[in-house]
Amino acid sequence: MKQFIVVGLGRFGLSVAKTLAENDYNVLAIDSNGERVQEIANEVTHAVEADATDEEALRTLGVRNFDVAVISIGDNIHANILSTLILKELGVPYVVVKAQDALHGKVLSKVGADRVVYPERDMGVRIAHNLISSNVLDYIEFAPDYSVIEIIATPNMLGNTLAELKLRSQFNINVMAIKRGEELNITPGANDKVLEGDVLVVMGKNDDLDKLKHY
Numbered sequence: 563m564k565q566f567i568v569v570g571l572g573r574f575g576l577s578v579a580k581t582l583a584e585n586d587y588n589v590l591a592i593d594s595n596g597e598r599v600q601e602i603a604n605e606v607t608h609a610v611e612a613d614a615t616d617e618e619a620l621r622t623l624g625v626r627n628f629d630v631a632v633i634s635i636g637d638n639i640h641a642n643i644l645s646t647l648i649l650k651e652l653g654v655p656y657v658v659v660k661a662q663d664a665l666h667g668k669v670l671s672k673v674g675a676d677r678v679v680y681p682e683r684d685m686g687v688r689i690a691h692n693l694i695s696s697n698v699l700d701y702i703e704f705a706p707d708y709s710v711i712e713i714i715a716t717p718n719m720l721g722n723t724l725a726e727l728k729l730r731s732q733f734n735i736n737v738m739a740i741k742r743g744e745e746l747n748i749t750p751g752a753n754d755k756v757l758e759g760d761v762l763v764v765m766g767k768n769d770d771l772d773k774l775k776h777y
């Protein structure tokens with residue numbers, strides 16, 4: 563089972579740490595602010611007050627025995643970059659870091675971050691997509707030009723099977739799942755019908771998905 567370190571227990575780090583712990587993963591939570599550490603102490607395996615820019619402190623905590631570190635020091639870019647560098651140098655195989663903007667992200671990649679995330683930017687994009695198209699419930703960017711969306715079945719789809727709708731050949735998109743109330747069909751086939759209120763989970767190129775929204 564993977565072992566996780568979460569550095570910086572602001573809103574983002576706290577929610578990452580809690581979710582991992584709720585899913586029974588071992589989590590070492592680190593923050594330089596003792597109150598933040600206390601807040602989460604009962605919910606994770608270990609919660610420690612430490613400065614994540616202090617190499618010796620991190621080494622003593624045995625960080626190299628962990629598989630993944632999530633760094634979510636927010637405003638202090640200097641500390642965020644330095645702790646990324648140190649955790650990589652100490653041998654943490656996979657380090658995910660929250661970045662403020664693209665330039666910050668570039669620096670993080672240069673010092674060894676394996677993945678850079680932009681939670682505010684990504685959430686903004688998702689919410690905007692959701693507001694623009696009232697039938698799009700959720701939106702996840704999968705690769706620069708590709709996304710997965712959850713879309714409420716449009717009137718033209720209703721009563722037709724996936725074969726009849728020819729979504730693949732018409733729009734070049736793939737229906738990955740169909741949600742009907744509580745039921746989730748994760749292997750939708752040609753003969754599955756789309757009914758009113760169904761939610762389709764669809765993957766495709768953004769341009770193609772845009773066409774589908776207006777189908």
Ligand code: ADP
Pocket residue numbers: 569570571572573574575592593594595598612613614615634635636637638641
């Ligand atoms: P968010 O935007 O996710 O709420 P914040 O910037 O509010 O993030 O929180 C970042 C957290 O990182 C704070 O709890 C802060 O105490 C912690 N932090 C800042 N610098 C360090 C450091 N050098 N070592 C460990 N934790 C730090």
